Amino acid sequence: MAFSKITLFYAGNSRGKTTLAAIFRSLASGDAKLITERRRLSATQAPHVVLNASIPYIFQNGQWSSLYPDLVVFDDAFVAENVCSGVEIGAEHRQNLHELILGAQGVTLNATLQGHVAKIEQHNKTLKTKADAIPSTQLGSLTVDAFCALKAKADVAALIQQAERSLAAARSAETVSQQSGFSQLALPAFDRLAIEALLARDLPTLDAAAAMRVQAHLSTLGGGGESWVGQGMGLVPSASEGTDYEVCPFCAQDLDGSSVMEAYRTYFSESYADLKASIDRGIAGLARSHGNDAPAAFERAVRVAIQRRDFWKNFVEVPELNIDTAAIARTWNKAREIVLTALNAKKAAPLDAVTLTSADLLALDEYESATSGIVTISDALLAVNPKIALVKEQAASANVTTLAADLAKLKSTEARHSSATNLLCQAYMDEKAAKKITEGLRDTARGALDVYRTAIFPAYETAINAYLVKFNAGFRLGSVTSVNNRSGSSCSYNVLINNVAVAITGNDGDPCFKNTLSAGDRNTLALAFFFASLDQDPQLSQKVVVIDDPMTSLDEHRSLTTVQETGRLLNRVEQVVVLSHSKPFLCAIWQEADKTSRAALKIIRNGTGSVLDTWDVNQDSITEHDKRHAAVSAYIRSQQGTNERAVAAALRPILECYTRVAYPAVFQPGSLLGPFINTCNQRKGTPSEILSESNIIELRDLLDYGNKFHHDTNAAWETEQINDQELLNFCERTLKFTSRS
Template identity: 30%
Template sequence: MLLRLIHLTFIQRWNARKGANFQRATVIYGENGRGKTSLSAVLRSVASGDPTPILERRTIDSAAMPSAALLFDLGKGNTTRTFNGTAWDSTVAQIEVFDTTFISENVYSGDVINPEHRRCLHKFVLGAQNVALAESVDKLDAAIRERNAEIAELEAPIGAKLGGMLTIDEFLALAPDAMIDEKIAAQEARVRVAEQSSQIASAETFAAAVLPQAAIAEALVVLAASLDTFAEEAEARVQHHIAARLNPEGKRWLEEGIGYLSDQSECPFCGLDTTSSSLVADYRVVFSDLYRQHSVRIATTKRQLSEALAESKLVAIEGVIASNGARRVFWKGHGIDAPSADHLGNLRKVWLKAVSTIGALFAKKDADVLAPVLPTDDQRADLDAVLSILERLREYNAQVAEIDKKVVALKQQAGEVNLQAVAGQLALLRLVKERYEPTVDAMCKDLINLRAEKKETESAKQTAKKDLDAATEQLFSKYQATLNKHLANCGCGYSITGTKTSYSGGKPRTEYQLLLNGKPIDLAQPKAKPHEPCFRNTLSDGDRSTLAFALFLARLELDHDLESKIVVLDDPMTSLDAHRRAYTCEQIADIAGKARQVIVLTHDATFAVDVWERLIKPKGALRLGVSGVDTVIEEWDISAATQSEYFRRCRLLADCVTGVHGLDQLAVASAMRPVVEANLRMRFPGAFAPDMWLGDFIEQIKGVPAAAMLAGMQPRLSDLIAINEYSKKYHHDGKGSPSKSQSTLAELQSYSRRTLEFIAGV
């Protein structure tokens, strides 16, 4: 529903930058010329998206473009529709507008109903979708034939690519594959495997190199190892003794001799007591089991490291790398990419440098087995370099081990593969790749789109025919019955008959006749019979207005989506008598109870009150006011207005016209002049002095220049004079007032009607 006019600017008199809130049922009162029709045009425009109703109402002599912003609640939260001077940002298709535009487009223009009116009415009755179906049946057939020719033209070159492997439908259905190039490469490798299965079966797998990391790590630990401080001092004294008194073999001789001493205190050679000899105690420490174990560990580690870093080991590793390199070339041709050993190119240099460095460290250790031997910075760099390259070799071994699993699997596959099967799979993969080559993909997309369009068109054709048949057979019958119900309820002396769809001229239109006194009357007058009855010379203005509104009401009543519609009614009671005005009010109240929202615009305050009283809450009343020369919209306290003397008198006159019994005829006659005076004061604020009466108003209107605003009342002077002459005799001091018998009821009703028509602008 429409919640608020945020702004309407530069649309005829509208320059409202502050809107007003709308309710589910909203009555808008405004005098003629205040912008009611412009507002309904704005709502018609936002419904259709056509900017014309707004652009043709651009404020005269304004350089600014029309602008509008409306706030709606369309069932999914509030949303704004904005007109930027040229177009709406979005439409609200569920708006239905009854106004003079509806009448002139769908019912009649002036006193003529032409074929275009009936074509538009056909669209209105059936709805745009059903009419489009009727008009498109032949177009759909032509479109299907055109699609078939285009499809055949595309299928020929596509089918030629398939070689009988796939149907065109299967080829079109192939899914894109981001890994297709890799899959083709892998499948080509499988084909090569099948073609070279014997070579693959006999080809060698990859080997891993034996690495000396553990030996080097152990060597560094041994080099850094030492005994406690006492053992170090004993070693020093023994070394000094050997150097001073023995030859280089002395150490071995002493180690053997200490074994003979065992746990005895006497020397096995001279028999002397050795208990007090500190040197013998040193011998015991140096040549103890701990010392021997330490020495053995050093010797063992040195030997193992020498074996691990032997030239033969280096040559073996280099051989593995070289062999793997040769095998890498072979297996790469079969889709297995083994790791490269290029990053190991300086292995020999680093290896030999590390062997030299470790030899120097062990030479230092041999000279003093108890002292920890730590590498210098340069030596550490040599050792780090060999450990780094050995770590890369370890990673290389791991990669080779993983690749070797693929090699073993491929060798096994080589014994099982079927060349014809894998070649067929390769051909299919290549078709998948070709399917999404830009040129072929474009052809396939065009073909898919054409087929979808054809299928959609065929479905649309069937649906259109089915729906159109059902619509024209059922809807027109219901519509005519509903329309005639409303015409009868309005007291019309005619009805509608013969409602049907006609394709005369190639486009569908609604054909119907007026049924008057049992005789069907054509809408258009035959040229050969200029005096025959027809729409132009049979229906009064009131009957024509009633027909237009009844056509609109019948469509709403049969609209299954009415509960979602916003219904806008602009002066629906124009040219209607009191009974039809009352029926119009009843129908508006009925629509308000069923539609999403009803908005009634009127220049007739009495009609506004009549509608308001029949509406149920939530309801609201707005008024089109004036700010300078601009129209603004504001809240209207219609309840208070209903209670005013002006509206009380208007109600009294309306009751007289409709024949309400028991009215005070003198009160009715006395109400005429004050109603006209109040109406003129409201329409022309400040134009008349407070002490002026209707006779003074008439004289002032007679004397204004043609350019003055009051000059617009000069064509109505005859009505003003007649009402004044009739009613002024009822405003004497009471002594000379004529009795009720001096004025007939018919005369009183006539002048009451003339008074109401004057204030309504009729």
């Protein structure tokens, strides 16, 4: 039998409607169990199904030849999966409802997100394994992340040494403050140029012949002759007083005729005396600078320097101090003896030039080299003194705990960048980087899903409540939101009865879903869920919608809305199939459908089974109308035979229903028109304007009138006087306002 744009199936109970719905559901999902579990008890062969569409769809040997995923079925299974099992709502219902609300696009987004979440869990396990591989002894007080993040330092060994010294200085701050720095080390120098000049010095005014004559004469006088003659030369002036010639102080004779007197005058002149004095000063100076106390003082200075170096090397970099004082003493003594011997020789013969031998000069060179080495060592030690001063200053104000922490961090840095540990840290950081990439993908996926949820859940809540209003349900849903938990995402919502939130689950004795909603309410809610999910499906035009007995447990006054909503589906989907045991319901759909695109079948008994047959709907057709709108429309037409108070009371609900559908993002379920109008006023003239000023004024006027006939806004609502012309005016204005596009 051929189906049409809308195809109706009528059947009594137990005739096979549920089986037919299960076949459609199996064709969409591929779940063979939906068919095999409905096999007749007396059947001897496996189920075999053939449906002809653009291609034949055959179920045989437990599987379909092809699937038709664009089939959407509302039946008892839909209710049990997405709403409740009996009167109970379980976690699986909320999870299924979550996917139903999300739709195919949202489910794909959620699956992508959950895939990234699972991968992050694996990253975490791998990270723990790689973190445990890093020796804890190297971490110190650092976390693995902080340890691996330590930057390499090229001079870490030197920095560790300096940190150890700073810490040691801080711990010995009092001793450090009392210890002196380095003093200058020095060896006295030999002024070789002056010594050599003195040894070579003579009297330029005394020629050699005269000098020889004087020396020859003095040699005849025996020891001390030169000194005796020199003293006598100093007495000549006093002996010559009163004469016009020089007189010998010994014999009073005239000295003008003496052959050696002129030579004596030059020989015993002031220059000669100065030469002798210079020689004596040189010998005295040598004794002062290079005497026996000088080497001992130098050795003491070296011992002090060594002691100070042994102390300060623990806190600051100090150059090596290798001084062989015994070798220096030998070199020093040899040089001193050479100079002293030369000066004594000069003193014995002042006019004779004394020349140092090459061996003497080499000995003096060795000593000068020793003095230069001591100067170099001394300068290096003195250069440490500013550092010592800094160590003292820092030690006085240092924080031992901080310095110890700095040292530990440096040691951790050194350990972190050792070859073996570096490989372990690199592996850990590579895994962290991979995790970060996955987290970025997760965040992107979550952002996309959240954006989708942000749009879809409020819209779905509004759509559900709009359908509940249409179905004249005595309750609404509130707080329809997505909830993330360890088992995945699920949907959460409250049932609002008289604006009081009732939880979907609760403790025994507390109001909750199972003890506040009737069977009809639960089925109405399921049907609202189904229609709302269709509204959110972007591929709705490709869908074949199957509705199995939507009137089960529904009150009669909801029949018209179900008919209307089913009729509206026709222009939005590929095809609609409705199965029911209610002839009035199916007849109402039949009458509203296009005569050229409808078909009707019935399932009738055939022995012990059932068969399909053509159904003549016209014989059973009946019609119903929406009471509220019909009442208002009827009053406008005739103003007679109508309960005026009921008409007046219908105006505000009509406005509320319109506002909820027209402005779902602003007029949430459970909201009131008064606050909505206030919000409209606040947004007036802004980019987010909701209503124009004239529409706000009109809605306010309509609400003020409608509030007169409701107990929550007018205590005397039952006795409120009604003027028929005024009521007519507000009825017309209400329908006009709610008919705006």
